[in-house]
Amino acid sequence: MKKIFEIIFNFLDTRLGIKEVLEKDLCKRVPILNWTYYFGGVSASLFMLQLLTGILLFIYYQPTTEEAYNSVMNITSNIPFGWLIRGMHVWGAHLMIVAIFCHMSRIFFQASYKNPREINWMIGVLLLLCTLTFSFTGYLLPWTQLSYWATTVGTEVPGSVPIVGEYIKILIRGGESISQITLSRFFVIHVTVLPLVVLILVITHLGIVRLLGISEPVSNLSSEGE
Amino acid sequence: MNNQYSINRSRRGFIKQLAASFFLLGSGFFYVLIRYLVPVKKKESLLADKTISIPLSDIETGLSQTLRFAGKPVVVVKVSSSEVYAVSAACTHLGCIVKWNNIEKQFICPCHGAKFALSGKVLDGPAPKPLPVFPAKVVGDKIVIG
Numbered sequence: 001m002k003k004i005f006e007i008i009f010n011f012l013d014t015r016l017g018i019k020e021v022l023e024k025d026l027c028k029r030v031p032i033l034n035w036t037y038y039f040g041g042v043s044a045s046l047f048m049l050q051l052l053t054g055i056l057l058f059i060y061y062q063p064t065t066e067e068a069y070n071s072v073m074n075i076t077s078n079i080p081f082g083w084l085i086r087g088m089h090v091w092g093a094h095l096m097i098v099a100i101f102c103h104m105s106r107i108f109f110q111a112s113y114k115n116p117r118e119i120n121w122m123i124g125v126l127l128l129l130c131t132l133t134f135s136f137t138g139y140l141l142p143w144t145q146l147s148y149w150a151t152t153v154g155t156e157v158p159g160s161v162p163i164v165g166e167y168i169k170i171l172i173r174g175g176e177s178i179s180q181i182t183l184s185r186f187f188v189i190h191v192t193v194l195p196l197v198v199l200i201l202v203i204t205h206l207g208i209v210r211l212l213g214i215s216e217p218v219s220n221l222s223s224e225g226e
Numbered sequence: 227m228n229n230q231y232s233i234n235r236s237r238r239g240f241i242k243q244l245a246a247s248f249f250l251l252g253s254g255f256f257y258v259l260i261r262y263l264v265p266v267k268k269k270e271s272l273l274a275d276k277t278i279s280i281p282l283s284d285i286e287t288g289l290s291q292t293l294r295f296a297g298k299p300v301v302v303v304k305v306s307s308s309e310v311y312a313v314s315a316a317c318t319h320l321g322c323i324v325k326w327n328n329i330e331k332q333f334i335c336p337c338h339g340a341k342f343a344l345s346g347k348v349l350d351g352p353a354p355k356p357l358p359v360f361p362a363k364v365v366g367d368k369i370v371i372g
Contacts, residue, residue, distance in 0.1 A: 059263070079262060085258075
C-alpha cells in the first residue's frame with residue numbers, strides 16, 4: 001500500500017514537481033487564532049454544500065410554471081432522502097447569510113478591511129450581494145403562493161425608483177407580471193450565472209488571503225516579539 | 227512563550243482520526259446519494275396498474291357510488307346499464323368530495339358550489355381545473371374501473 005502510494009507520488013513529482021508545492025503549503029506557519037476567524041471558512045463550506053445539494057435538486061426539478069411546484073413536492077415526498085437534500089439546501093441558504101454576516105462583522109470590528117486589504121473587502125461585499133441575489137432568485141423556484149407574492153413585492157421595490165424604475169421592473173420580470181418568463185430568468189440566474197460568478201470571486205478572495213496572509217490580531221503580533 | 231493551545235496528540239494520529247471521520251461521513255452520504263439517484267416506482271402508478279370492479283347491480287341507474295381507487299376517492303356514475311363513468315371525487319378547488327346530482331346531471335361540490343360535467347369539465351364555481359377522469363366500462367355484470 002505504502003509502495004503504491006510512493007510510486008504514484010514519485011510519478012507525479014518527477015513530472016509536476018508537487019513535492020516542493022506541498023512542502024511549501026504543509027510547512028506554512030499557521031497563526032493561532034480564535035473561533036471568530038472561522039466564519040469565512042464556514043461560509044465557503046456552506047457554499048460548497050449549496051453547490052452539491054443544488055446539483056442534486058436540479059436532477060428532479062423542472063423550471064416550468066406547470067411542473068415547478070409538483071416537481072418540488074415530488075422531491076420532498078416521493079424521492080428517497082429528497083426531503084433531506086432540499087432541507088439542506090434551504091437551511092444551508094439561511095445559514096450562509098448568517099455566516100457571511102458574522103464573517104463581515106469580525107472583519108469590520110477588527111478593522112481588517114484596512115490597507116492593504118481594501119480590495120478583498122470590496123470582493124466580500126460583492127459576494128454578499130451575490131448571496132442575497134441567490135436567495136431572492138431561489139425563493140421563486142418552488143412556485144408557491146409565498147414565492148409568487150414575495151417576488152411580486154420584491155420586484156415592485158426597484159419599480160418605485162423614479163423614471164427608470166418601471167423599465168427595471170419589466171426587465172427583471174420579463175413582462176408586466178410574474179410569469180413563466182420570470183421563472184426562467186430567475187432559474188438561469190440561480191443555477192448558471194451566480195454559481196460561476198461566486199466561484200470566481202471566492203477563488204480571488206482566497207487567493208488574496210494567501211497572498212497577504214491572515215490579518216492577525218494585534219495581541220498575536222506583540223506576543224511574537226517577546 | 228506560554229502556549230495554551232499545546233498539541234497533545236501526534237500528527238499521524240490526528241490524520242488517522244480525520245480520515246476515519248471523513249470515511250464515515252462519506253459512506254453515510256454515499257448511501258443517501260445512491261438512494262436519491264436510483265429511480266423509484268411510484269406508489270400511485272403501482273396501484274394504477276390494477277383495476278377494480280364492482281357488481282353492476284350495486285348502483286341504481288342514474289345514481290352514483292363513491293369508492294377508493296388507486297388510493298384516491300372516485301365517484302362512479304351509472305347512466306344506463308351499459309354506460310358508466312368514473313371521475314375523481316376530489317374537487318380541484320380545495321379537495322372536498324363532489325356529489326353526483328341526477329336531476330341537474332352534474333357533479334356539485336358541497337363546499338363552495340363548484341359544478342362539473344360527466345366529462346370532468348368545470349361548468350361553474352371556483353374550481354381551477356377539470357376533474358381527472360378514469361376509464362370505466364361494463365364487462366358482463368360488473369363495472370370495471372381502471
